[in-house]
Amino acid sequence: MDVIAYMAKVGQQARAASRIIGKANTGVKNQALSAIASAIDARRAELISANQKDMANGRSNGLDAALLDRLELTPARIDAMIEGLQQVAALPDPVGEITGMSYRPSGIQVGKMRVPLGVIGIIYESRPNVTVEAASLCLKSGNATVLRGGSESIHSNQAIAACIREGLEKAGLPQTVVQVVETTDRAAVGELITMPQYVDVIVPRGGKGLIERISRDARVPVIKHLDGICHVYIDAQADLDKAINIAMNAKTHRYGTCNTMETLLVHQAVAEKVLPTLADQYTAKGVELRGCARTQKIISCKPATEEDWKTEYLAPILSIRIVDDLDAAIDHINTYSSQHTDAIVTENYTLARRFLTEVDSASVMVNASTRFADGFEYGLGAEIGISTDKIHARGPVGLEGLTSQKYIVLGDGHIRR
Numbered sequence: 001m002d003v004i005a006y007m008a009k010v011g012q013q014a015r016a017a018s019r020i021i022g023k024a025n026t027g028v029k030n031q032a033l034s035a036i037a038s039a040i041d042a043r044r045a046e047l048i049s050a051n052q053k054d055m056a057n058g059r060s061n062g063l064d065a066a067l068l069d070r071l072e073l074t075p076a077r078i079d080a081m082i083e084g085l086q087q088v089a090a091l092p093d094p095v096g097e098i099t100g101m102s103y104r105p106s107g108i109q110v111g112k113m114r115v116p117l118g119v120i121g122i123i124y125e126s127r128p129n130v131t132v133e134a135a136s137l138c139l140k141s142g143n144a145t146v147l148r149g150g151s152e153s154i155h156s157n158q159a160i161a162a163c164i165r166e167g168l169e170k171a172g173l174p175q176t177v178v179q180v181v182e183t184t185d186r187a188a189v190g191e192l193i194t195m196p197q198y199v200d201v202i203v204p205r206g207g208k209g210l211i212e213r214i215s216r217d218a219r220v221p222v223i224k225h226l227d228g229i230c231h232v233y234i235d236a237q238a239d240l241d242k243a244i245n246i247a248m249n250a251k252t253h254r255y256g257t258c259n260t261m262e263t264l265l266v267h268q269a270v271a272e273k274v275l276p277t278l279a280d281q282y283t284a285k286g287v288e289l290r291g292c293a294r295t296q297k298i299i300s301c302k303p304a305t306e307e308d309w310k311t312e313y314l315a316p317i318l319s320i321r322i323v324d325d326l327d328a329a330i331d332h333i334n335t336y337s338s339q340h341t342d343a344i345v346t347e348n349y350t351l352a353r354r355f356l357t358e359v360d361s362a363s364v365m366v367n368a369s370t371r372f373a374d375g376f377e378y379g380l381g382a383e384i385g386i387s388t389d390k391i392h393a394r395g396p397v398g399l400e401g402l403t404s405q406k407y408i409v410l411g412d413g414h415i416r417r
Contacts, residue, residue, distance in 0.1 A: 014179060131160045234264070259341050334360055342359050362395040
């Protein structure tokens with residue numbers, strides 16, 4: 001395959017399709033989503049068969065158990081794909097929403113209309129269900145999309161792509177509204193991220209290495225986050241029962257997610273009261289603790305190094321630091337945080353407001369676990385990913401994050417004088 005020519009054709013088709021899906025009404029988009037769900041339900045056996053090929057190849061290529069688990073399509077996961085499509089269909093359509101209309105002294109009316117981004121390229125690894133998630137969100141938000149999944153899931157993704165094409169066709173939409181790249185050649189990624197004439201934004205979903213490469217080489221804007229180095233700070237005026245529950249949940253609810261706490265900060269005034277209890281509970285769950293010098297005097301733990309404060313473990317490991325006050329906690333967070341999600345536990349309203357104002361992260365929380373940093377939990381219904389960027393989209397990126405706004409002006413023969 002001539003990858004350059006193939007990707008140029010994909011890009012051209014996506015751009016043409018974007019103009020059609022961009023003006024499609026909500027009913028047509030929802031009809032397509034429903035038809036895709038029906039096609040997936042009808043083709044369960046085909047999906048499982050294709051996935052078994054990927055699983056067999058994965059085992060022979062030495063994929064570890066965690067990756068094989070992410071790769072596998074079970075009946076329950078197919079059910080979840082169908083349910084996800086139905087949920088996206090039920091979400092409000094952001095496209096065409098007009099806000100802020102007001103009269104100007106000249107007599108014109110000025111406001112903003114929400115519009116699709118155009119063509120979205122999504123690059124991801126392992127999980128074939130991402131193909132459905134990404135396609136559904138882009139479709140509902142009026143965008144054409146080009147999906148490039150990992151080579152390990154090529155058979156699964158192509159089987160899902162057939163279902164998507166069937167659903168689009170039944171709704172009277174071009175099959176090229178959603179294109180799943182058919183080649184495993186890595187050069188396809190290089191082409192996709194350097195086609196600004198065809199692609200408006202890239203969303204990488206995967207490991208840090210993938211996202212760093214995309215961010216470095218792309219000539220198209222990228223929505224991304226590299227790390228999830230999340231903090232919980234237990235203040236001197238915290239309710240310690242709340243603090244213990246939040247700190248345990250933020251770390252142990254799930255270890256391998258980007259919104260899991262990696263560093264616990266504790267005010268010196270309550271460290272001796274809260275750390276022994278937390279240490280016992282963490283140890284019972286098999287969490288390895290690494291602490292600063294002051295922490296080591298209170299609980300048994302390994303010494304924390306400078307590198308620990310900069311590390312996203314994605315594992316049952318937690319670094320702990322005792323700080324003098326709120327200023328020290330905020331300074332530590334703004335120095336080492338990846339600007340993903342950070343939380344304070346305190347009963348002091350004034351300190352909570354300071355934390356919300358001064359911590360420079362995509363999600364900042366008071367008296368809640370960092371594990372809530374999620375599109376579904378935020379009421380977005382679904383998300384394409386998390387953004388720690390400051391321009392365009394920040395935090396969980398749902399349907400609205402896949403749109404932009406344009407100014408609209410209403411006049412009645414008005415001319416500027």
